[in-house]
Each structure stands twice: as C-alpha cells, then as structure tokens.
Amino acid sequence: MKTTTRKEEIIQVASQLFKEKGYSAVSVRDIAEAMGIKAASLYNHIESKQEILSVLILDLARNFTSGMAQVLELELSPLQKIEKLIELHIDITVNYSEALAALNNDWMHLQGEDLISFTQMREDYEENFRGIIREGIRLGQIQSRHPEVILFSILSTLRTLYIWYQKRGKLDVNVLKKDMVAVLLRGIV
Amino acid sequence: MKTTTRKEEIIQVASQLFKEKGYSAVSVRDIAEAMGIKAASLYNHIESKQEILSVLILDLARNFTSGMAQVLELELSPLQKIEKLIELHIDITVNYSEALAALNNDWMHLQGEDLISFTQMREDYEENFRGIIREGIRLGQIQSRHPEVILFSILSTLRTLYIWYQKRGKLDVNVLKKDMVAVLLRGIV
DNA sequence: ATAATTAACTAACAAACGTTAGTTTTGTGT
C-alpha cells in the first residue's frame, strides 16, 4: 500500500530543488522539468507554488511541535529531556532533510496566515526549550550560564545538521545520536 | 576621512536586503528603491547584480582565510587556536553580519570562477580547522571523538551566530566570546 | 463499450526580471 499521490511527488521533487537553490531561485518550470512534464500540468495537482512551500514547512513545524509536546509530558530530568530533543532533531534530519532545509532557509517566503502560525510555532518551541534549560540550571544539572547562549548553541547545531549529514555519507543514526549528545552536553575537552 | 563610495553604499544596502530575503528574492529594483533611486542608476556604479554578491562573499571569504592563516602561524596549543578561531568568527559576526548571511545562504548563486574559488577557500578553511582538532586529539587535549562531529558542532554554531546575535540585542562582545568558548569547549553540563 | 475521472498538453497572459542606451541633472574645480 504505497500511496504517494501525484501531489506528494511534486512536493518531494520541489523540496529537493529548494534545498539546492532556495525557494526563490527555483521556478515552477524547473520543478516541472525535473518531473518530465510541462509547468502548466503541475496546476492539476497544486494550487500554487506557495502551497508547496506551505505544506513543506508547516507539516514539519507541526512535527516539531508535537515532538516537543511529547517530551514535555515525560517524567524526565531536564538533561534527559534535552537528550530526547536532540534525538528528535536527528530523526527529523534523517527523514525529512529537504523539508528541513526549506524550513530553515525559506520560511520568510511564507505569506499571510502561514507565516504567522509558523513564527508562532517556532517561538513556542524555543520558549519550551529555554524553559527546560532554565529548569536544568535551577537544579544544578546545567552550568549557570546565560540560558540563551546554551539554547542557541544546541539549536544552531541541530538545525544545520542536515547540511552536514548528507555530506558525510549516512553514518549510523544511533552512533550519531550518541556522539551529538556527548559533544553538545559535555563539550569536547 | 570617511570615504564610502557610492558603490560601497549600494553593496551595503543590498546586503541588508539579501540578509532578510535572500539574493534571489531581492530584485535590483528593490535595491534601488531602498536607496531612493531608479534601478538603472545602479549601473553607473556596478557591473551587475552578480557583482554585488561576488564582492560581498569573496571579500569575506578572504577575511576568513587570512584569519585562519594568522592563527596557524601562532605558537599555540590546538585548544588555544580554536579559541582564537571562535573569537575570529565572533569579530566577523559583529562587524560583517550582512555579508556573513550572504556567504552562508547565497554562495551557491555565485557563478564561474567565483564559485570555484569560494568553494576552494571554504574547503581549505575546514581542512585547516579539522587539522587543529586532530592535533588536539592526538595531544589528548580534546576528547577522542570523530573530528568531524566536533568540527561540525563548533562551525555550525559559529556560522549561524549572526542570526541570533541581532535578535538578542548586542550584548558585550567580550562576554560573548568568553561564554561561547566555555560552552563550545567545555559543554553545558 | 461507455462514462467519468485523472493528468497530461498547447497557447497565451500580464507582471516582473536584469540590463542597455541615450539624455538630463547635480555637484566640483578652475
């Protein structure tokens, strides 16, 4: 039962092109050509070029949001929660690296309500993450540094992992998780 | 003696727009409007839109390259060299954040020889950084983990610092350097 | 076999794109 609709195919092909050149530099004719059809034919399946971006980014953003919600429900220490979040990011990186590229680089090209709800989700996600770090500091599990520096250092690494993961040929996900947790939490020294 | 030529003004204005929307999503008419002139007038000062991108990115890339060269010449331990490199990135982030955005996000829109020499500089830079990490591991100063994970974790944080630095209103550069070095080298635990 | 649906096609649109040519305005030094 492999049901990939034509629309999903288009979105997938488009996401690969977006990853390479960015949303604005990819024309609908580029997408069509990559699928071996004419540009106009795309519009039997999609409403607009915008819709592709919207689906790509918002679906993934909801993915992050629900992942965060699940972690927050668990009865874990702050440090263990951060570990879970690192694993969440890595899982998403491995499975949705193209959508992740769009989310990272092209979110500002969303329009109207889409842009608003994305920004909101992103803000909430970061705020939740920050809360976990604060709690970790309060409990003495995390160094008493400005939470913002810690949050940023972890998030920026996780967010750009997709660039690096494809380059360094698919190493084992579980090894990667272990190493990332070690480096991000305990440093390199 | 403040000599900012008109060309430099254009490049600076353009870089701010590129930072917000990316090279491809900014038209020469956008740039002109931001300067209060007509698009055609830009061409009294620049050769092409491409030239703006080229100047922005390659100048900065050479900046990184020479910074790395200086660090390599110093008689320092690997760990101290990494500290210097972190400081180099932070200095560049503070002073050239717009060009840094272009370098990070729009380098793939360089053409011909520019693209080749950028890619080469970037590769060399990373290879030098990797060498320092390897040496640190050899000397037992750095944890014996895959150098690639360490390199990536540090570089991705430093490369995206510009996004975060502007948002969290200009905190003191020296404090930032200290905190970044601490977090990146010694972790958060 | 026929009807209905799906998905491709050609042709064209108005708008926006980077850029060129030729001209006029603005500012500076003599």
Added chain:
DNA sequence: ACACAAAACTAACGTTTGTTAGTTAATTAT
C-alpha cells in the same frame, strides 16, 4: 561663468516568472 565628471533620469529591450484557459490523451469504474 564654464567645463567636466559623477550620478541621476526615462524608455525600452528581450527573458523569465507564476498562472489561467481550453483541449486532448490515458486510466479506471460501471
């Protein structure tokens, strides 16, 4: 006041952009 250079202008160019309309071919359901 005049000459010269710098920097703006208007007008237009050929392309490319996202998208629509209308039509045809291919597939599936009855």
